[in-house]
Amino acid sequence: MFEVYALKYGERDTTACQFFYREASHEPVTLHYFVWLILGGPHPVLVDVGAPASDASARGLRGYVSPAAMVERLGIQPADIPLALVSHLHWDHWAGHASFPAAEFWIQAAEVAFWTGPAARYGVYQHLVTASALGELVTLSYGGRVRLLDGEREVLPGLRVHRVGGHTAGLQIVSAETARGRVVLTSDASHFYRNVERRQPVQIITSLPEMLAAFDTIDALAGPGGLVVAGHDPEVARRFAVVEPGVVRIA
Numbered sequence: 103m104f105e106v107y108a109l110k111y112g113e114r115d116t117t118a119c120q121f122f123y124r125e126a127s128h129e130p131v132t133l134h135y136f137v138w139l140i141l142g143g144p145h146p147v148l149v150d151v152g153a154p155a156s157d158a159s160a161r162g163l164r165g166y167v168s169p170a171a172m173v174e175r176l177g178i179q180p181a182d183i184p185l186a187l188v189s190h191l192h193w194d195h196w197a198g199h200a201s202f203p204a205a206e207f208w209i210q211a212a213e214v215a216f217w218t219g220p221a222a223r224y225g226v227y228q229h230l231v232t233a234s235a236l237g238e239l240v241t242l243s244y245g246g247r248v249r250l251l252d253g254e255r256e257v258l259p260g261l262r263v264h265r266v267g268g269h270t271a272g273l274q275i276v277s278a279e280t281a282r283g284r285v286v287l288t289s290d291a292s293h294f295y296r297n298v299e300r301r302q303p304v305q306i307i308t309s310l311p312e313m314l315a316a317f318d319t320i321d322a323l324a325g326p327g328g329l330v331v332a333g334h335d336p337e338v339a340r341r342f343a344v345v346e347p348g349v350v351r352i353a
């Protein structure tokens with residue numbers, strides 16, 4: 103049985119019309135930025151690596167605390183994490199990899215192919231990633247620190263990744279069996295609960311049909327009353343137990 107924590111490393115304000123698909127409302131929306139830590143197995147497993155201070159300031163995050171410092175609050179040294187599951191390669195989920203120097207990074211092959219392929223020429227995609235961090239991914243790969251996955255995969259007994267795509271070409275989500283039932287870490291398959299609960303996509307898309315199917319996958323994995331953890335939603339701190347500011351115990 104695993105224990106799952108959401109660790110907030112910053113936040114940023116935007117508006118609904120800038121974020122949700124074909125949304126007219128200008129109502130303010132606050133994004134929280136997280137990494138997730140899974141304990142209780144033979145070793146800690148991190149889900150996503152967040153972003154370094156340079157990206158946080160360049161992108162206007164407020165209240166930034168490094169993901170590594172957040173991990174340390176749970177008594178885990180970042181250098182002692184041997185495995186990080188990377189949901190996708192957007193800057194806020196991948197650019198912080200250097201803070202976890204012993205981790206092997208598990209990423210869907212389709213995700214790497216997309217961001218190292220022809221899409222890189224287009225501005226609409228360029229602003230979503232930190233190019234230097236993608237370059238470092240290739241270096242890490244040649245150093246034996248990247249495992250490329252193709253679809254669903256068991257990570258440890260009771261811990262799985264599931265490729266859903268939609269928001270990005272190879273987006274993967276994570277399910278973990280806990281004492282409270284199965285937890286589903288959606289990452290950006292559902293930034294907010296509003297996405298999955300109202301079937302309302304976001305504007306950042308590689309495949310709209312895949313994004314909609316991902317909502318079905320989240321619901322199917324979680325089951326009735328399931329423990330869904332949205333990827334950027336301040337509501338996470340209300341639906342689950344806040345241990346201390348920025349640290350939410352999911353299960």
Ligand SMILES: [Zn+2]
Nearest residue numbers: 192194195290
């Ligand atoms: Zn994100």
